[in-house]
Amino acid sequence: MHLKSLTLKGFKSFATATTLKLEPGITCVVGPNGSGKSNVVDAIAWVLGEQGAKALRGGKMDDVIFAGTSGRAPLGRAEVTLTIDNTDGALPIEYTEVSITRRLFRSGDGEYEINGDRCRLLDIQELLSDSGIGREMHVIVGQGQLDAVLHAKPEDRRAFIEEAAGVLKHRKRKEKALRKLDAMQANLNRVQDLTGELR
Ligand code: ATP
Numbered sequence: 001m002h003l004k005s006l007t008l009k010g011f012k013s014f015a016t017a018t019t020l021k022l023e024p025g026i027t028c029v030v031g032p033n034g035s036g037k038s039n040v041v042d043a044i045a046w047v048l049g050e051q052g053a054k055a056l057r058g059g060k061m062d063d064v065i066f067a068g069t070s071g072r073a074p075l076g077r078a079e080v081t082l083t084i085d086n087t088d089g090a091l092p093i094e095y096t097e098v099s100i101t102r103r104l105f106r107s108g109d110g111e112y113e114i115n116g117d118r119c120r121l122l123d124i125q126e127l128l129s130d131s132g133i134g135r136e137m138h139v140i141v142g143q144g145q146l147d148a149v150l151h152a153k154p155e156d157r158r159a160f161i162e163e164a165a166g167v168l169k170h171r172k173r174k175e176k177a178l179r180k181l182d183a184m185q186a187n188l189n190r191v192q193d194l195t196g197e198l199r
Contacts (some may be wrong), residue, residue, distance in 0.1 A: 001086055004021070005022060005083045011064055015066040065106060077104060084176070089177050129168070130166055
């Protein structure tokens with residue numbers, strides 16, 4: 001499995017649709033200061049579901065939409081597609097190539113797609129959760145983040161290791177199941193109260 005290509009359209013400084021082809025192995029992005037190198041990395045984090053504007057070096061989420069320049073009007077939406085080679089079947093889906101798309105409109109509406117089919121962010125997270133890539137998998141190490149890991153408290157460091165080991169997915173499922181159980185228990189209590197009243 002490897003990242004095959006990344007297409008940015010209306011994302012930050014990439015007003016015109018731009019596709020970067022990636023080969024297996026190491027890819028270096030080289031360019032002058034302010035030319036958009038970090039925006040490429042932000043696009044990968046964003047398409048994988050990043051929800052924090054700060055993590056994307058912005059103040060609010062719609063800062064990722066091309067804001068315009070002196071020669072070009074602002075755009076109404078940002079779109080990023082990440083295509084992953086899945087010929088080794090590392091992702092649990094019946095496709096040898098998987099494209100993940102995220103779109104955001106100025107209205108605040110957003111959408112996700114897997115191979116052109118609308119889906120939820122949760123579907124993307126589940127698809128990627130055992131692959132080692134994903135928003136919370138620490139695959140993107142920003143400037144200064146290594147220091148943060150080295151100086152983290154033991155419990156925070158444990159969280160990094162758990163995520164790397166793939167425990168996160170099961171912890172999230174457990175939390176979801178516990179929330180459902182709580183809701184079910186509340187319903188049960190209500191039914192018991194009502195049957196008590198009817199006796
Ligand atoms: P450096 O080498 O200094 O770290 P860089 O190549 O990583 O620079 P980026 O930080 O990726 O550069 O890009 C910064 C540029 O992106 C700035 O010129 C900024 O104006 C532009 N930019 C960021 N967000 C938007 C946006 N929403 N619309 C238009 N341009 C944007």
